[in-house]
Amino acid sequence: MKRLSLAIVAVAAVTISLTGCTNAAPAVDPDAKPSLLFWVDTPRVPQAEAYQELMADEIDITIEVIAQADAQTKITLANRAGSGWPDIIFGTAADTALFLDPSNGFAADLTDVVSQEIFDGFGEGNSDCLFDGTYYCLKNDLANTVLWYNTVIFDELGLTVPTTMDEFAATALQLEGTGYVAGAVGDQGYYAGFLQSSECPLADVTAPNVVRIAPNDPKCTRVAELMQPLLDAGVVDSRSSFDAGFIADVAQQNKVAMTIGPSWFGDFVIRPAESWGVPAGQIAAANMPAWGSGDDDRSGAWGGGVFTVSSHSLYPQLAADAAVWMTTSDVMAQLETTPTFPAYGPANQLWEARISADPYYASNPYPAMAAGANKISQVDRPVRFAFVAQIGSTLQATINGGGSLEQALNDFAVSLQNLAPGSGYQVETE
């Protein structure tokens, strides 16, 4: 018995010490069929399966489904293990910002493995992936903000569609006393639709590893000045667009006259019966209202995923080709299951054919989405610290709790200023 136990201890100890030493990369056998590993979230599975089938004779493709929120965790674990990386991964541009840092090193430089023609085809659509002059990812879809409005309510109240933010505020104030609202601002929508479109510098990377977080910039203060009176008048809601109370009391009663929201709001928030459930034939999209004249007409973005290629891939070119196909192919744009607005120009045009013929919308929402696609603000950039999570714990929490918009922004900015140095950024506050 005693010997057996000793043997168990010895085996356990040997096993443990061995698991630490399996880092050597296997050499590529030129005759073997290449294999690629994809890590994608559920909505991306159909397009990954289409590619798997297309390449079945040439490449063995394995698809593993991961939650988008787990991308950083899983890559960090693979880095730790020194093996197990995917060849391409779907995530956010903020993930890529972390992956390309030397302390992580997962993201591959795409300059030599993706053709210039592809980069040109994206236009501004791929700008999130451009870090200090080099592309490190390819954008799958855009989530630029537009003005969603209800044509039936606008007709009933005799409203005209606002084209500037001042007009948006004036139109919203006309809703006072009618029971209608101009959307809800107690979530990431306030950042994307208002602060980001106004180009308020909250993650403005002014030099490598230097970030400007300046809530006192006039482009920040003008947002609260415009929006606070609307909140006080009760014509915008302080809850989230996803809040169960807001959905039951306002959205499902069809009391949202207009709202600024990303391109996916129509199909995923306004339309589904279990969400806002607005009936067919009422909803239209208009261009994002402009804050000022000239190029002071940016949109924000809420979401939009990217494909990052592994620097550890045994088949760098095949991996890059896979990422290109996933983001640019006609198949991707035409799949019934492609849920969102493709970032790649030509794919985007194919997708247009589908959305513009959708009888749900009162008019074709595509022109408004397309108009804003190349105007997404580039002041705030993808950064290595948890920018979006901070929206929830500060900006959203303060607005939901009845605090002022100025206070909410200040809480948010201070938390970002505290957070950034931990990820190796120097912070500028003015």
Next chain:
Amino acid sequence: MFTPYLALLLAFGVWPIVVAAITSFEPSILNPGGGPLNYLVVLQDFRFLPALINVGIFLAMYVPAMLIVVALMSLLLDTVQGRWNLPLRLTYLVPASLTGATAVLVWYFLLEPTLSPYQDALAALGITQGTQIWQAQNLGWIFVLMAFFTGAGNWIVVQYGSLQSIPDDILEAARIDGANAVQIAWQIKLPLIKKYLVYMGILVFAAGLQVFVEPQLISASVYPGLAANWSLNQLAYTFAFQQNNLGGAAALSLMLLVVCVIAAVFVIFRTDFFDGIGVKRK
């Protein structure tokens, strides 16, 4: 006979601690030189103190609530003998069959005024909106509720088991001496199961100190980020996976371990926990 246990303890208890101790000296962006400075960096992080306060308040509510309610309910259960005892024990176990993750969802529905089956009760308290509930200052007691209901049922049944170990002749002697049910519970039963309650207190404290699932899941749902880095364990997770700072994560985890061990040793030696097995004699 002790060796199989020792093997597992070494493999899955001691070795991970050694690895964590080595890892805790690794360099990071914040501390390129590595070394013991990692511990200081963690303590100085702007999220550390708020998380410590959150967890402290959580423990101050959670541990006494568990000890008092579990002791009380198991004593009550012990007085109900006969045909109702078994169904009652089963009933206590039902809420505990919800794991932490499921409990978060169940409590979200219970507390969200629009969806809750107790809408009227919440309305009577003046709560008609989810935003009145899901606020930073309420998170402590919400997480206590979630953790309490998943944990209490199990412990009630366990402590009922320890009450069963009390010899009948002691209780009979008390009854002959004229003690009523309350006196028996308070003066006979409770002192006799004290060491089991101490044991439970240590485990509950350790579990509470490491609270993670509840705030992490709430942060991933309707109010994204609401409880981000709310607890110390979440902060360690953030260090490891969002800041490429495994050294800091390991340092924080080891500090949590040290607190747990100190608390356990303190409680054990301040009570007669080891009495009767020859470790400490009065």
